[in-house]
Amino acid sequence: MHTMRRVLVVDDEENIRLVLRTLLKRAGYEVEVATNGEEAVEKFESFGPDVVLTDVRMPKMNGIDLLTALKAKGSLATLIVMSAYGSHDLAIEAMKAGAYDYVAKPFKPDEILLTLRKAEERETLRRENQKLREEIRKENKFDEILAKSAPMMEIFRTIGKIADYKTTVLVVGESGVGKELVARALHRRSIRANNPFVAINCGAIPENLLESELFGHRKGAFTDASADRRGLFEEASTGTLFLDEIGELPLALQVKLLRVLQEETIRRLGDTKDIKIDVRIVAATHRDLAAEVKAGRFREDLYYRLNVLPLPLPPLRDRKEDIPLLLDHFIARNNIRLGTQLRGISPEARKALIDYAWPGNVRELENTIERAMVLADSDLIHVQDLPERVREARDPVQMQLASGELSIKKTTRVIEEVLIRRALQKTKGNRTRAAEILEISHRALLYKLKDYLITDL
Numbered sequence: 001m002h003t004m005r006r007v008l009v010v011d012d013e014e015n016i017r018l019v020l021r022t023l024l025k026r027a028g029y030e031v032e033v034a035t036n037g038e039e040a041v042e043k044f045e046s047f048g049p050d051v052v053l054t055d056v057r058m059p060k061m062n063g064i065d066l067l068t069a070l071k072a073k074g075s076l077a078t079l080i081v082m083s084a085y086g087s088h089d090l091a092i093e094a095m096k097a098g099a100y101d102y103v104a105k106p107f108k109p110d111e112i113l114l115t116l117r118k119a120e121e122r123e124t125l126r127r128e129n130q131k132l133r134e135e136i137r138k139e140n141k142f143d144e145i146l147a148k149s150a151p152m153m154e155i156f157r158t159i160g161k162i163a164d165y166k167t168t169v170l171v172v173g174e175s176g177v178g179k180e181l182v183a184r185a186l187h188r189r190s191i192r193a194n195n196p197f198v199a200i201n202c203g204a205i206p207e208n209l210l211e212s213e214l215f216g217h218r219k220g221a222f223t224d225a226s227a228d229r230r231g232l233f234e235e236a237s238t239g240t241l242f243l244d245e246i247g248e249l250p251l252a253l254q255v256k257l258l259r260v261l262q263e264e265t266i267r268r269l270g271d272t273k274d275i276k277i278d279v280r281i282v283a284a285t286h287r288d289l290a291a292e293v294k295a296g297r298f299r300e301d302l303y304y305r306l307n308v309l310p311l312p313l314p315p316l317r318d319r320k321e322d323i324p325l326l327l328d329h330f331i332a333r334n335n336i337r338l339g340t341q342l343r344g345i346s347p348e349a350r351k352a353l354i355d356y357a358w359p360g361n362v363r364e365l366e367n368t369i370e371r372a373m374v375l376a377d378s379d380l381i382h383v384q385d386l387p388e389r390v391r392e393a394r395d396p397v398q399m400q401l402a403s404g405e406l407s408i409k410k411t412t413r414v415i416e417e418v419l420i421r422r423a424l425q426k427t428k429g430n431r432t433r434a435a436e437i438l439e440i441s442h443r444a445l446l447y448k449l450k451d452y453l454i455t456d457l
């Protein structure tokens, strides 16, 4: 079986058309012929060939014009030109214009078949590569969530598995790990995707307003209730309600929420009748809810009701493989947003960013990159563009001393390198002055720079 089955033969010589048609059909190809470029363009539309095998010198539209015309139509077909003695230059020109190969006339049948097979092989490779790239891209991205680390791959799989269920999901993780992104992905991957996604931060709204915000109210239910109002549960009807920072929900409302989850009905403030609701709840918290239960700040029954499907998101420091991916993503995105043209990050700065513990997780990383991009003097982010906490976290002397290493020689080298870097930083890279401060000769400094591979301040 050929992966490229359809061949369109274009030649003004009847004899050649005949020979090629017979030859290619016998070899298992589907063949159409055209006698000139214009006819070829027409046939191209109806036939949809994988390969166009065209003479280069033809009256009216020659092979190169044909090639250009097909390219303009967005054709992805492989183009092979045939050139007779004396039209060699045209063949070269055709190659420059994007032809894949050329065969010289007169040709032996085998030559044509071999060229076609080569083209097929290349096409197969190209498709495989493209598939591979797509797979990699897909694997590193789940909606808005970028990741490649094993624990996050597991999260992606889980989201896919549980998205369609109506069961409440509890997303747990430190601040800035991507809890909201996960909640959105759960919605987008569910059968509710085209229905509303409504989010509320339970910690950001005062208790007295939160209740009417969630459940709505009837006119006159309280002083300011001048009209009937739907709550977020109703807004989210047939969709998803994201209860962010559920750990901050006041105890009184915890009781009401539990009732809603159990009965799937709500009652507006000041109303007497219940309204049936169909809402999928996704809750999130950075708190340890089990501990909150123990401390009496969170109702145990609600905790068990929410915790049916817990989705714990690992902190960034436990999945450092994701950092390079996120760095490159944020740089590319900020280049567009800020109109900057940063090329990337110096190796040393990259290392510092990977080593840092990121207590604020992805959000902190995101902000750090944005700040560094604004500060950067060149088209690379350097260590000096990073905040002090990130730079200090990689203090090599502390790291060396903590390692338990007792070799004076090795430890001295670490200290020496730090001193040289500091001196260069202080003198803004002026080596003569740096050597003075370090109290070594200029030559010794140059030698040490090479020794320690210092190129970046």
Ligand SMILES: Nc1ncnc2c1ncn2[C@@H]1O[C@H](COP(=O)(O)OP(=O)(O)OP(=O)(O)O)[C@@H](O)[C@H]1O
Residues within 6 Å of the ligand: 144, 145, 146, 147, 173, 174, 175, 176, 177, 178, 179, 180, 181, 182, 286, 326, 362, 363, 366
């Ligand atoms: N894996 C990721 N890929 C791309 N962007 C991410 C990823 N994780 C988080 N972000 C980004 O980091 C920021 C914080 O994410 P998000 O708001 O989802 O975190 P959170 O856990 O809800 O944080 P908080 O507890 O502070 O509310 C957002 O701007 C989000 O777009």
Ligand SMILES: [Mg+2]
Residues within 6 Å of the ligand: 179, 180, 244
């Ligand atoms: Mg959040």
